[in-house]
Amino acid sequence: MTGPILEIDTLVKRFGSRTILDGLTMSVHPGEVVCFVGPSGTGKSTLLRCVNGLEDIQGGEIRFEGEKVEARSKRIVAVRKRIGMIFQQFNLYPHLTALENVVLAPVVVHGEARKEVEARARVLFEKVRLSHRIDAYPAQMSGGEQQRVAIARSLAANPHLLMFDEPTSALDPETVGDVLAVMRDLALEGRTMLVVTHEIRFAADVGTRMVFMDQGRIVEDRPPRDMLADPSTERAKRFLSSIQG
Amino acid sequence: MNQSWVAFLPLFVKAAGITIWLSWLALMIGAFGGTLIALMRTSRFLPLRLVALLYTEFFRSIPILIVLFFAYFGVPLVLGIDLPPFAAATCALALHASSTMSEVVRAGIESVGKGQWEAAHASGMRYPAIMRYVVGPQAIRVILPPSVGVYVATLKESSLASIIGYIELTKTGLLVRESTGGGFAPLLVLAVIYFLINYAISLGGAALERRFDVGQKFLTVGAGQ
Numbered sequence: 001m002t003g004p005i006l007e008i009d010t011l012v013k014r015f016g017s018r019t020i021l022d023g024l025t026m027s028v029h030p031g032e033v034v035c036f037v038g039p040s041g042t043g044k045s046t047l048l049r050c051v052n053g054l055e056d057i058q059g060g061e062i063r064f065e066g067e068k069v070e071a072r073s074k075r076i077v078a079v080r081k082r083i084g085m086i087f088q089q090f091n092l093y094p095h096l097t098a099l100e101n102v103v104l105a106p107v108v109v110h111g112e113a114r115k116e117v118e119a120r121a122r123v124l125f126e127k128v129r130l131s132h133r134i135d136a137y138p139a140q141m142s143g144g145e146q147q148r149v150a151i152a153r154s155l156a157a158n159p160h161l162l163m164f165d166e167p168t169s170a171l172d173p174e175t176v177g178d179v180l181a182v183m184r185d186l187a188l189e190g191r192t193m194l195v196v197t198h199e200i201r202f203a204a205d206v207g208t209r210m211v212f213m214d215q216g217r218i219v220e221d222r223p224p225r226d227m228l229a230d231p232s233t234e235r236a237k238r239f240l241s242s243i244q245g
Numbered sequence: 246m247n248q249s250w251v252a253f254l255p256l257f258v259k260a261a262g263i264t265i266w267l268s269w270l271a272l273m274i275g276a277f278g279g280t281l282i283a284l285m286r287t288s289r290f291l292p293l294r295l296v297a298l299l300y301t302e303f304f305r306s307i308p309i310l311i312v313l314f315f316a317y318f319g320v321p322l323v324l325g326i327d328l329p330p331f332a333a334a335t336c337a338l339a340l341h342a343s344s345t346m347s348e349v350v351r352a353g354i355e356s357v358g359k360g361q362w363e364a365a366h367a368s369g370m371r372y373p374a375i376m377r378y379v380v381g382p383q384a385i386r387v388i389l390p391p392s393v394g395v396y397v398a399t400l401k402e403s404s405l406a407s408i409i410g411y412i413e414l415t416k417t418g419l420l421v422r423e424s425t426g427g428g429f430a431p432l433l434v435l436a437v438i439y440f441l442i443n444y445a446i447s448l449g450g451a452a453l454e455r456r457f458d459v460g461q462k463f464l465t466v467g468a469g470q
Contacts, residue, residue, distance in 0.1 A: 091363060091364035092364075105368035108374050109374070
């Protein structure tokens with residue numbers, strides 16, 4: 001019996017006078033794939049950004065592997081080292097090749113030997129099916145390729161938790177599938193994942209939990225198939241039917 | 246007496262070397278100081294930002310000649326130490342160059358998108374590493390072209406050092422003119438030499454830019470906002 005990897009207790013996040021997260025409580029256990037869905041502007045992305053301290057919080061508490069997450073503390077680095085994050089806009093380093101993008105943090109942050117990291121990176125490029133693009137620069141790659149490099153980059157530091165912030169929202173439709181396929185592989189490996197997404201089918205197939213958020217709160221938190229088959233709230237029902245078309 | 250200026254050509258060449266050295270030294274000190282000021286300017290600590298802002302605005306707003314006079318005449322009065330003309334000129338030019346460079350470097354740092362900082366932070370990098378490996382290398386592309394301009398400007402401004410009697414290129418030209426009977430030629434020679442030096446710097450700068458430009462790979466949209 002393992003305890004939760006992530007515990008969020010009555011989290012409050014405000015931007016000025018606007019409340020983005022309104023007393024949100026949840027915990028995540030190792031191996032869970034939690035998909036966050038809901039209308040935009042309801043705090044899903046902000047929630048992820050609070051978990052690794054990219055945003056500071058105004059109330060409540062976040063614990064990652066038992067350690068309190070404090071955005072302004074020096075110890076935040078220790079938390080970030082164990083969490084991989086994938087952004088909507090990829091945010092690859094444009095002056096570095098795909099390989100160098102992946103190698104940078106393990107060498108600079110974790111102090112690993114470059115040779116070993118490169119060897120591991122090559123395996124990761126196989127995993128994201130980009131071995132042939134290892135020396136390309138970000139601007140020479142399609143969005144889908146860039147996002148898969150970003151996934152390899154986040155995996156390079158052997159994170160205990162992966163966070164995906166709308167990973168396919170900025171992609172051309174034809175490249176979305178490649179990225180989702182890689183994410184599916186990761187889920188099958190048993191990785192713990194938080195995924196903010198509008199890809200309901202992916203969430204249904206791959207997610208172990210579906211969290212429906214609205215106005216900074218969790219409205220429903222259930223296995224995806226249950227929620228999709230029979231949303232227990234009117235709000236979720238309306239949203240899911242609108243998004244499924 | 247009415248000697249030709251041609252006899253003084255070796256002197257001109259030597260003086261040109263002095264001018265290049267003086268302005269290069271001022272630029273290097275200015276680039277170093279300007280980078281520090283720019284880091285303060287982009288810091289999240291308000292006091293640092295204010296000090297940097299004040300420094301930049303102050304030295305941008307007063308004529309270099311006044312700074313030069315302060316260094317040459319003022320420092321001995323206030324601190325009781327004589328600055329030789331070379332040191333005074335270097336100080337004045339470097340102070341001014343640093344205020345200009347701080348704005349150039351700041352623009353370079355700010356040209357790097359927020360997403361780059363976030364990705365680097367999320368991977369556990371701290372400020373110095375982010376500057377060195379992520380933001381710095383991208384900023385340098387934006388910083389380099391105007392820096393060449395700052396060098397050219399500093400080199401031209403170094404002629405002011407002639408006023409406190411430092412024998413650089415301009416002063417040499419004026420001295421040659423006196424000793425050759427006040428003709429027009431020495432001034433023309435001065436202009437030509439300044440032009441040749443600065444044009445060479447511009448060409449060198451363009452070559453440097455090409456070297457730092459990692460192809461088109463860099464600028465394309467979608468890569469790094």
